[in-house]
Amino acid sequence: MIEISNVRKSFQDVEVLKGISLEIKDHEIYGIVGQSGAGKSTLLRCINGLEPYDSGKIVVDGTLVSSQDKAQLRNLQKRMGMIFQSFNLLERLDVYENVALPMKFWGISTKSEESKKKIRELIGLVGLEEKMHAKPRELSGGQKQRVAIARALVLDPQFLLCDEATSALDPEITKGILSLLQRINREMGITVAIVTHQMEVVKQICGRVAFLHNGSVLAQGRPEELFIRPAHPEIKAFLRDSSELLPTEGVNIQIFFLGEDSGEPVVTQMARELGRDFSICWAKLEDFRDNVYGSLVLNVEEADKEAVCNFLESKKVAWEVL
Amino acid sequence: MGIVSNASMGGVILTALWQTLYMVFWSTLFSVVIGFIPAIILTLTAPDGLRPIRPVYEILSFLVNVFRSFPFVILLVLVIPFTRLVVGKAIGTTASIVPLTLSAIPFIARIIETSLRETDPGVIEAAKSFGASNWQILWRVYIKESVPRILNGVVLLIISLVGYSAMAGTVGGGGIGDIAIRFGYQQYRTDYLVVCSIILIVFVQLIQMIGNHLYKRLS
Numbered sequence: 435m436i437e438i439s440n441v442r443k444s445f446q447d448v449e450v451l452k453g454i455s456l457e458i459k460d461h462e463i464y465g466i467v468g469q470s471g472a473g474k475s476t477l478l479r480c481i482n483g484l485e486p487y488d489s490g491k492i493v494v495d496g497t498l499v500s501s502q503d504k505a506q507l508r509n510l511q512k513r514m515g516m517i518f519q520s521f522n523l524l525e526r527l528d529v530y531e532n533v534a535l536p537m538k539f540w541g542i543s544t545k546s547e548e549s550k551k552k553i554r555e556l557i558g559l560v561g562l563e564e565k566m567h568a569k570p571r572e573l574s575g576g577q578k579q580r581v582a583i584a585r586a587l588v589l590d591p592q593f594l595l596c597d598e599a600t601s602a603l604d605p606e607i608t609k610g611i612l613s614l615l616q617r618i619n620r621e622m623g624i625t626v627a628i629v630t631h632q633m634e635v636v637k638q639i640c641g642r643v644a645f646l647h648n649g650s651v652l653a654q655g656r657p658e659e660l661f662i663r664p665a666h667p668e669i670k671a672f673l674r675d676s677s678e679l680l681p682t683e684g685v686n687i688q689i690f691f692l693g694e695d696s697g698e699p700v701v702t703q704m705a706r707e708l709g710r711d712f713s714i715c716w717a718k719l720e721d722f723r724d725n726v727y728g729s730l731v732l733n734v735e736e737a738d739k740e741a742v743c744n745f746l747e748s749k750k751v752a753w754e755v756l
Numbered sequence: 757m758g759i760v761s762n763a764s765m766g767g768v769i770l771t772a773l774w775q776t777l778y779m780v781f782w783s784t785l786f787s788v789v790i791g792f793i794p795a796i797i798l799t800l801t802a803p804d805g806l807r808p809i810r811p812v813y814e815i816l817s818f819l820v821n822v823f824r825s826f827p828f829v830i831l832l833v834l835v836i837p838f839t840r841l842v843v844g845k846a847i848g849t850t851a852s853i854v855p856l857t858l859s860a861i862p863f864i865a866r867i868i869e870t871s872l873r874e875t876d877p878g879v880i881e882a883a884k885s886f887g888a889s890n891w892q893i894l895w896r897v898y899i900k901e902s903v904p905r906i907l908n909g910v911v912l913l914i915i916s917l918v919g920y921s922a923m924a925g926t927v928g929g930g931g932i933g934d935i936a937i938r939f940g941y942q943q944y945r946t947d948y949l950v951v952c953s954i955i956l957i958v959f960v961q962l963i964q965m966i967g968n969h970l971y972k973r974l975s
Contacts (some may be wrong), residue, residue, distance in 0.1 A: 482885055511887035524883035526901055526975065538896060580884075589886065611814040 441490035465640035489500035515586030787860035795868035852929030867909030911967030
């Protein structure tokens with residue numbers, strides 16, 4: 435478990451982390467989300483000890499992350515594998531040697547049968563058996579990130595930290611990398627922390643997220659809670675909702691489909707039961723880890739507002755007048 | 757007469773070629789080995805290095821610049837006492853290796869430093885994230901990743917040392933360049949001038965070709 439409490443950090447005069455508190459539980463996939471410059475990458479680097487922080491506490495399984503005790507920090511780093519946006523593979527080493535590298539830092543013999551088997555298995559896990567002795571420049575972006583994932587797993591970490599790991603990849607390749615991360619989380623029980631600005635990453639794999647804005651945690655929770663019915667204008671801006679395109683006449687009512695009720699045909703029922711006309715001006719359905727969530731905006735005449743509101747109330751769906 | 761003069765020309769040039777190779781080989785070897793030390797210190801203590809120490813970096817960097825801007829002909833004369841101390845004499849082919857090495861050290865040190873510092877900072881960060889120590893990063897990341905770039909620098913060094921070795925003739929170093937000046941230029945022997953020039957051109961081309969080939973193989 436990673437416990438972060440009231441962490442602050444400044445670069446010169448600019449405070450980039452303004453008292454961050456959050457908790458990453460064992461075996462979950464936790465997303466740290468926000469626009470560029472929100473401080474999310476800095477936070478991840480503080481967790482790994484690549485960057486010292488000014489005040490507050492980061493505790494990993496009871497051990498404080500601190501740049502004071504170098505030996506202790508090294509031991510913590512061994513338990514946290516990390517992957518990066520730009521992959522960061524050594525150009526002159528082939529796939530096998532890149533995956534083996536962290537072992538050399540720890541004085542683990544890469545020549546032993548056990549190590550060889552482990553390296554080969556990891557390369558197999560990420561699906562690159564055929565590229566075992568290719569140099570990074572012969573690989574595509576997605577393949578490079580797979581090598582980096584294998585490298586991050588070679589020291590048997592408990593945590594995998596991903597710093598914008600899919601931001602340089604196209605959507606199809608991103609999907610592949612995300613399902614690989616999901617497999618690693620499920621099958622190996624590794625806790626994954628993902629820093630990202632991509633909604634598709636959040637939607638596909640994150641169990642819980644923190645939304646960072648200007649160095650503070652603005653909201654925390656399950657992604658569908660944060661993003662289907664965003665409570666903050668900053669999150670709306672992040673999602674680029676086009677609510678300004680709604681009609682100015684009549685009343686706009688937004689209905690939310692949050693998981694269990696998304697199958698129920700509320701809208702058609704309403705049309706039938708109330709016998710009134712309304713138009714659907716905007717709708718969005720989204721997959722969050724294989725569940726469908728979404729929202730819909732109806733435009734009704736002023737005179738019908740009360741009847742519609744009463745109907746929605748009786749149906750126990752989430753809704754609001756815009 | 758023609759035959760005799762040609763035979764002696766062959767002998768003179770062969771001896772000179774050997775002297776050039778001898779001077780260039782040893783001064784390259786010594787300067788690269790010694791040059792690694794300031795290069796590594798500069799890389800480690802640079803503002804973006806693993807152990808930034810501003811005063812060390814600034815002072816060493818300044819010294820490298822001072823020695824680099826020293827005219828070679830002046831250095832030749834200035835280091836005579838030092839040469840005598842190291843080699844036992846101040847004149848001759850072996851003696852000229854000392855000033856050649858001394859002038860090459862700051863040059864190659866800067867080149868190695870630049871090569872090391874061109875290492876992708878992301879790769880260094882990745883190594884840090886796995887708990888690598890500074891020495892491991894220096895050896896397994898900085899130096900390992902920079903080998904082809906350093907090799908390119910050594911090729912550059914060899915070629916400029918061939919040029920400098922011509923000036924070493926003034927302290928009795930001999931060599932192809934020396935023959936070209938003394939026979940070809942001062943005695944108006946155009947044949948010497950032409951042959952010496954061709955040898956130098958071929959030599960430089962050869963070194964560059966080998967260098968390019970190795971660069972491709974290593975990177």
